[in-house]
Amino acid sequence: MVIIAVEELKVSIGGRIVISEATFAIREPSLVVVIGPNGAGKTTLLKTLIGLIRPVRGCIRIFDSIVKPGSKYPKSVRKLIGYMPQRDVINYAAPLTAREIIVSGLIENISVPRILLPRDSNDMVLQIAQRLGIESILDKFFDELSGGQQQKVLLARALIKDPKILILDEPLSNVDEISRVEILELLRDLVRRDGKTVMLVTHDVEIAMNWSDYVLLVNNGRAVLYSSKMVEDVDKFLRHYPEKDRKIIPSRSPYCA
Amino acid sequence: MSLIIELTCLSILISLLAGFSSTYTSISRSGFLVVTISHAILASLAVLFYIAYIFNIYVTPILTWTIMLITALPVCAFVSHVRLFSERDLILSIIFALMLSIAALFMAILPGFMISRMWSFLTGSILLVSPMDMTFIFIICLICSTLYTLFYREFLLVSYDYEYALATSIPAGAINYLLSILISISTLACVYVLGLFVTYAVMLIPGAVLVNARVRPSLSIFLNILIIFITLMISIMLAFKYNIPPSGLCGVMISILAGLAIFLKFLMKRFKKTQT
Incomplete structure (x- = not known):
């Protein structure tokens, strides 16, 4: 294979x-x-x-x-493929929480119009956050997090759609x-x-x-x-x-x- | 009474357009796009009025709206392909300077009676909007508000992490273009009703202040609509009472509110610092 x-x-x-x-x-x-x-x-x-x-x-x-x-x-x-770009390409002007950023990784899995999230999206976010040890920072704004925490959030976003390749x-x-x-x-x-x-x-x-x-x-x-x-x-x-x-x-x- | 209802309806439509756009403009850092589009519209209208004067053509609202659309769309099509913010702002600043010069040039050679019509695009003519214009603004508002709502998640994603959006299966390039078009069309409607100067105030300031205050985008859209609607209504009422241009009043009120909000944030920061 x-x-x-x-x-x-x-x-x-x-x-x-x-x-x-x-x-x-x-x-x-x-x-x-x-x-x-x-x-x-x-x-x-x-x-x-x-x-x-x-x-x-x-x-x-x-x-x-x-x-x-x-x-x-x-x-x-x-x-x-789950992709995690370098942190410096992100526009920090957007006031988004870690949870919102992780959820955006599901965007491909949502049918159009994508305004409504799947019912289990919160559980999925929590599950992935627990695996990465970031469940306590989910409701903090992305720019308030430390560099390491930001990396973990972006990794969680790449992982949430359960890709075969990262x-x-x-x-x-x-x-x-x-x-x-x-x-x-x-x-x-x-x-x-x-x-x-x-x-x-x-x-x-x-x-x-x-x-x-x-x-x-x-x-x-x-x-x-x-x-x-x-x-x-x-x-x-x-x-x-x-x-x-x-x-x-x-x-x-x-x-x- | 019907005038008041008409103005209230118009205020709701403009608040919806500006409220949505203001948040997306701040998040996607498209402030320069708004400024450039509004000046491009001014230049195209100055040219249109000059041609109309030379060839003795009557400038209908349909013609005006068509020319504004024809001017705005190529600009945003061109800049939405530029990914680097610095490069995009440079291109926009060149277009902005060129369009302002063209506007100044043609406004200088226009006859006096046409200058007054051009002036209304600078200061706004909220009290003189015709039923035909209302229909256009209603259609624009309906289309823009629906698309802004339906593509909320996509617009946020392309605004804060365009590279990641491109790596997903969503059509990130097309969505980025759509966002630029919606911001441009909203700018166009705001310039028509509120005038060039106040368009900056309503489309740039409330969104920027709320984003700066870390208000989440969905709440920011709601608050922007509310703030713009209230200030517009107060301005219209004061305009009737004291015979002052409502657009100007609206701009002043929004700027003062923004100033107060920033000052309050500064005070709170100082207070927190002294507490710790």
């Missing part, structure tokens, strides 16, 4: 090539940590995976759906050590117990080493997937990017045939 596969992907933004070649496949529920230096294209890769950026070349396969350059990103795939852009930035371990344990639990696949961007090499099943290294416009057990020193990888260890997954694979 293929969960996410990317084949010879090329992505450019405003004429500048950000990802020149990316080929990898995730075949089983796993915790994939995307790592790489600043400006390497980690966020661009994630945004391409969720259809916010269109690839120039190559293809993306999510379960049985294939996205190629020029093709429309399938709506059915969007429903399978794509998280820097979910651990501004999170204290205790909350960081809590979130990582939850993510690992989601992979092991619920069979979800989690892809998260981080700058923390330690997380890549200790928590991931796979490390997706993005550097110099290339993205290569490594089994985390094979990565002894991610720092070394980032600096030297050794040719001999590259391409654990063969580049010519029939994912998008």
Whole structure:
């Protein structure tokens, strides 16, 4: 079974090539940590995976759906993915509570017109909040929360629609050590117990080493997937990017045939 | 008596339009859109009156509303594609400057009797709204209020986290465009009835103050409608008694109320600080 596969992907933004070649496949529920230096294209890769950026070349396969350059990103795939953007893209002018933000994750599950929420939405919010330990802050305004609490609220919003894949852009930035371990344990639990696949961007090499099943290294416009057990020193990888260890997954694979 | 009923109906319609728009304008940070659209309308009307004067055409309400719509829609279509707030505000400021210049240019060459008609778009003509205009405003109010209500959750989502909205299966781009259109059409109706200056007051100030005071959007919409309706009604009553323009009074009252609210918030903050 293929969960996410990317084949010879090329992505450019405003004429500048950000990802020149990316080929990898995730075949089983796993915790994939995307790592790489600043400006390497980690966020661009994630945004391409969720259809916010269109690839120039190559293809993306999510379960049985294939996205190629020029093709429309399938709506059915969007429903399978829970996305958590970086916190700084949020407009803090809106006076919304944590509860309202988490509920907005259900928007796809509500039939049009979406003015009325499902009857069990409160229970769903409470359940997810309890799992993340944020039930006491549900009625606080989002901008009154600490950075870590805000991250947890956004994670809860991504989780509430029960997606099969979670794509998280820097979910651990501004999170204290205790909350960081809590979130990582939850993510690992989601992979092991619920069979979800989690892809998260981080700058923390330690997380890549200790928590991931796979490390997706993005550097110099290339993205290569490594089994985390094979990565002894991610720092070394980032600096030297050794040719001999590259391409654990063969580049010519029939994912998008 | 019928005039009072007519004015009350008009006030309700304008309060609904401005009340909804004011909240959404503040949350989606579209204040500049309101300012630019209103100036674009002024410029297009100045050009329309000039052409009408040259070719001796009678400017009917239908023609006026059509020209206002034709001006407003391309502006919001253009800017709704720009995601970056700074970029959007820059484009809007250029359009704003251009439109204000065009308006000034054409108003300078218009004959005196037409200037007075143009002046009514600056200061408002709530007491002179014709039945035909009332019908237009009623239709606009019905459409806008229904859409503002039906798409409440979608509008909030695209306003506070556009990137997340794009990643969901809802048509975020189209919803963002729809919100810009509704704000623009509401601006158009407000400019027609209340005039350019007061439109800023009713469409920007109450929503901004309530959002700043952390009032939740649904309650903010309700309070905005109520505040605008009460101030409009008081202004109309005072206008009858003292023969002063009601729009101006409404603008002054809303600005004073907003000032008081901000001052009160400041005092409460100081009080809380001293308590701790």
